[in-house]
Amino acid sequence: MDPEERFHEIIAADEKVEPGDWMPEGYRQTLIRQIAQHAHSEVIGMQPEGNWITRAPTLKRKAILMAKVQDEAGHGLYLYSAAETLGVSRDELVRLLHEGRQKYSSIFNYPTLTWADIGAIGWLVDGAAITNQVALTRTSYGPYSRAMVRICKEESFHQRQGYEIMMVLARGSEEQRAMAQDALDRFWWPSLMMFGPHDSESTHSDQSMRWKIKPVSNDDLRQQFVDATVPQAEYLGLTIPDPDLRWNAERGHYDFGEIDWDEFWRVVKGHGPMNRERMAHKIEAWENGAWVREAAVAHAVKRSAARSA
Amino acid sequence: MSYSVPKIAGEQDTIVGRSEDHLWSRWEVFVRPRGGVTHVYSESVHAPDAETALLNARDTYLRRVEGVSLWVIPEGAISRWDEHQELPRSAAGQDASPRPLWEAFIRHRRGAQFLHAGSIVAVDARDAIARARDAFLTKTDGVAIWVAPSASIVAADPAEAEMLFEPFADKGYRQATYYDIPEEVGYM
Numbered sequence: 001m002d003p004e005e006r007f008h009e010i011i012a013a014d015e016k017v018e019p020g021d022w023m024p025e026g027y028r029q030t031l032i033r034q035i036a037q038h039a040h041s042e043v044i045g046m047q048p049e050g051n052w053i054t055r056a057p058t059l060k061r062k063a064i065l066m067a068k069v070q071d072e073a074g075h076g077l078y079l080y081s082a083a084e085t086l087g088v089s090r091d092e093l094v095r096l097l098h099e100g101r102q103k104y105s106s107i108f109n110y111p112t113l114t115w116a117d118i119g120a121i122g123w124l125v126d127g128a129a130i131t132n133q134v135a136l137t138r139t140s141y142g143p144y145s146r147a148m149v150r151i152c153k154e155e156s157f158h159q160r161q162g163y164e165i166m167m168v169l170a171r172g173s174e175e176q177r178a179m180a181q182d183a184l185d186r187f188w189w190p191s192l193m194m195f196g197p198h199d200s201e202s203t204h205s206d207q208s209m210r211w212k213i214k215p216v217s218n219d220d221l222r223q224q225f226v227d228a229t230v231p232q233a234e235y236l237g238l239t240i241p242d243p244d245l246r247w248n249a250e251r252g253h254y255d256f257g258e259i260d261w262d263e264f265w266r267v268v269k270g271h272g273p274m275n276r277e278r279m280a281h282k283i284e285a286w287e288n289g290a291w292v293r294e295a296a297v298a299h300a301v302k303r304s305a306a307r308s309a
Numbered sequence: 310m311s312y313s314v315p316k317i318a319g320e321q322d323t324i325v326g327r328s329e330d331h332l333w334s335r336w337e338v339f340v341r342p343r344g345g346v347t348h349v350y351s352e353s354v355h356a357p358d359a360e361t362a363l364l365n366a367r368d369t370y371l372r373r374v375e376g377v378s379l380w381v382i383p384e385g386a387i388s389r390w391d392e393h394q395e396l397p398r399s400a401a402g403q404d405a406s407p408r409p410l411w412e413a414f415i416r417h418r419r420g421a422q423f424l425h426a427g428s429i430v431a432v433d434a435r436d437a438i439a440r441a442r443d444a445f446l447t448k449t450d451g452v453a454i455w456v457a458p459s460a461s462i463v464a465a466d467p468a469e470a471e472m473l474f475e476p477f478a479d480k481g482y483r484q485a486t487y488y489d490i491p492e493e494v495g496y497m
């Protein structure tokens with residue numbers, strides 16, 4: 001069978017495309033871009049939480065947060081590994097990120113000001129990520145789908161530890177409750193922005209959905225997230241900062257207000273509160289690690305020379 | 310997760326190939342989970358040597374999965390066949406050259422991971438693929454085969470098993486069930 005025909009047959013049958021298969025160049029490029037962005041996001045996403053490891057309120061919280069940040073590093077590596085099956089190298093993708101030619105999720109360009117932000121991130125940011133990633137387990141590219149399955153197994157811990165932090169604060173002193181509310185106020189809208197532009201505005205969405213790279217649209221995922229999250233906020237006794245938020249019995253969904261798209265584009269274009277710091281820190285860490293990477297190679301070469309001598 | 314970041318000016322449009330400057334080579338990782346009957350392909354890591362590859366594989370792929378055995382194979386040691394290629398002929402009986410041992414890994418269907426199927430004796434990689442096909446596949450199943458010389462596999466030293474597999478055993482807080490979340494807030 002003609003390989004192009006075979007590709008379309010695989011997509012139509014909801015089977016997985018695997019690395020050796022013929023694929024349209026657009027399919028390959030879309031996947032590289034999406035998987036790389038996803039990988040970069042996991043890696044940059046370590047910074048806002050890593051910022052609180054030394055200041056976590058107890059030893060237990062410190063161990064939990066460290067484990068979570070370590071997971072995010074692992075997620076980045078699963079995804080770089082998946083991207084490499086498409087014929088790019090990990091170093092190439094890291095270079096493109098450092099040169100500002102590839103992006104990561106804008107959510108990580110917001111600062112973590114208080115301990116409650118760590119709760120809000122686990123609950124909302126990982127929550128939004130899970131919504132997206134669960135849908136992506138059905139993506140048509142085998143290695144990406146398997147990376148998503150692996151990641152989803154680990155994300156439940158992330159969200160639950162975050163929500164538990166929020167529960168403790170919401171049941172705590174007046175001050176702690178205020179801290180929890182403030183974190184929700186600051187992270188709510190950026191979390192909704194994680195799903196991207198409206199379907200009507202999103203330029204790659206159509207082709208991506210035809211290729212079954214993206215099985216569910218931005219707006220549908222956003223709605224799913226809102227529907228799941230509102231009762232969780234109610235349970236905490238916290239108020240979602242959206243005066244237009246209300247249950248719509250007819251639709252069977254919550255209606256909610258419009259995202260501030262000016263803010264969205266400002267942050268995407270590099271003018272969020274933390275864009276500069278995040279990239280500077282990432283590049284610095286990479287450069288500071290160069291001697292380790294080189295020394296490890298020198299050591300390996302020396303040892304294998306000694307062995308063959 | 311930024312699969313939804315829209316394209317903006319200055320973003321790289323198409324990405325061609327691999328940059329040449331990477332220092333650490335790529336290793337394919339296989340894990341046999343506790344209770345599992347065989348080694349399962351677990352994607353790749355980068356490392357300067359086998360020892361580091363094993364450590365990186367542990368930190369990347371065994372943070373929770375309880376492994377009982379870990380293998381790494383240099384990317385270049387694996388020969389790959391899939392349904393788009395003509396199946397090589399077995400070199401059976403063609404010459405008397407020595408026949409090394411090979412390990413065969415099979416992807417039984419699209420979407421599934423490669424599983425270690427067993428060892429075979431073969432003259433070369435093509436022969437090993439042909440023999441693996443005969444030995445481990447029925448007519449209808451199997452969409453891809455990998456073979457690697459058994460000698461190219463680096464297995465975690467059983468003496469170091471504790472160091473490799475135990476560190477995560479007592480970290481219950483890595484499991485979702487560690488957290489008491491009321492059912493009424495929905496699945497989380």
Ligand SMILES: [Fe+2]
Nearest residue numbers: 042071072075
């Ligand atoms: Fe993650």
Ligand SMILES: [Fe+2]
Nearest residue numbers: 072126155158
């Ligand atoms: Fe996470």
Ligand SMILES: [Fe+2]
Nearest residue numbers: 042075129310
């Ligand atoms: Fe993620």
